[in-house]
Amino acid sequence: MKAFYSDHFVLPLPEGHRFPMQKYRLVREGVQVHVPSIEFHEAPFTTDGVLALAHHPLYIERVSNGSLSTAEQKAIGFPWTRQMVERSRRSAGATISACRIALESGVAVNLAGGTHHAYADHGEGFCVFNDAAIAARLMQAERRVRRVAIVDLDVHQGNGTASILASDDSVFTLSLHGEHNYPFRKECSDLDVALPDGTGDEAYLTALEQALASMTHRFSPELIIYLAGADPHEGDRLGRLRLTMEGLASRDRMVLDHAAASQTPVAIAMAGGYGKNIQDTVAIHVQTIGIASQYIWPTQVTLHS
Numbered sequence: 001m002k003a004f005y006s007d008h009f010v011l012p013l014p015e016g017h018r019f020p021m022q023k024y025r026l027v028r029e030g031v032q033v034h035v036p037s038i039e040f041h042e043a044p045f046t047t048d049g050v051l052a053l054a055h056h057p058l059y060i061e062r063v064s065n066g067s068l069s070t071a072e073q074k075a076i077g078f079p080w081t082r083q084m085v086e087r088s089r090r091s092a093g094a095t096i097s098a099c100r101i102a103l104e105s106g107v108a109v110n111l112a113g114g115t116h117h118a119y120a121d122h123g124e125g126f127c128v129f130n131d132a133a134i135a136a137r138l139m140q141a142e143r144r145v146r147r148v149a150i151v152d153l154d155v156h157q158g159n160g161t162a163s164i165l166a167s168d169d170s171v172f173t174l175s176l177h178g179e180h181n182y183p184f185r186k187e188c189s190d191l192d193v194a195l196p197d198g199t200g201d202e203a204y205l206t207a208l209e210q211a212l213a214s215m216t217h218r219f220s221p222e223l224i225i226y227l228a229g230a231d232p233h234e235g236d237r238l239g240r241l242r243l244t245m246e247g248l249a250s251r252d253r254m255v256l257d258h259a260a261a262s263q264t265p266v267a268i269a270m271a272g273g274y275g276k277n278i279q280d281t282v283a284i285h286v287q288t289i290g291i292a293s294q295y296i297w298p299t300q301v302t303l304h305s
Helices: 023-034 057-065 070-076 082-105 131-141 159-164 201-218 245-261 278-292
Strands: 002-005 039-042 107-110 148-152 171-178 191-195 223-227 266-269
Touching: 002 023, 002 082, 023 278, 057 082, 082 107, 082 131, 082 223, 082 266, 107 278, 131 148, 131 159, 131 171, 131 223, 131 266, 148 201, 159 171, 171 201, 191 201, 201 245, 223 245, 245 266, 245 278, 266 278
Parallel strands: 002 039, 002 107, 107 266, 148 171, 148 223, 171 191, 223 266
Antiparallel strands: none
């Protein structure tokens, strides 16, 4: 299985910043040890034209040249730096690459990504560019697929994704998230499942099974982009749910089994994870990648007219 990384493009964050930037390097190192079958590739740079498939050109320009206001930088959660721009473009490039490879081999992974709070014209919640929306639109523009599903299992609702794709019937957005968690003003996905604080393994997996069945009844994707957040874990600082490591493993298998049943390619992005112990977050992401590596299957790529 191929995995795309961008952890060597590091944001220079202030001392004590709550975003766990080091987790991406630790995940790659953990995968190298525990999932030796992985083939690593550096994430490519995403051009303005590709970003514009999901973002307003003026926003792309202002991110790129550093003219975001203080309030806009605060909403994103990162101070503007050239490294922030580079990494954000590379992270989107990794999800694009994972989609292309998944369409050939069944499954591929971005070792970052899942930046689902980025809107067309602004960023929020540590998200600058919306990698899933960009990748979905580009796979369609390249005529690789017509229909894409974004299955968002980060604990926070994918509000930016829902907003960007709100009027697009060719992309189905599913978000399973904490009802009372960030963002506090939710957008409307094609299917939202809001879970109460303290939801554990059994209730979560039941809700996910029902959501996937509902998605299948309503929509037939040719590609799934799966945001495999680590933050539903019981030890997450920002999660408020109570999934165990075993519950998260069952979650990943449920999504991948669902895709494998119809041989629908899956591109996986890591999304959020803010464990009280960063090693817990790393272990969850490594577990997801290890499980995914067991699901490789050949697919037939057909370009659509």
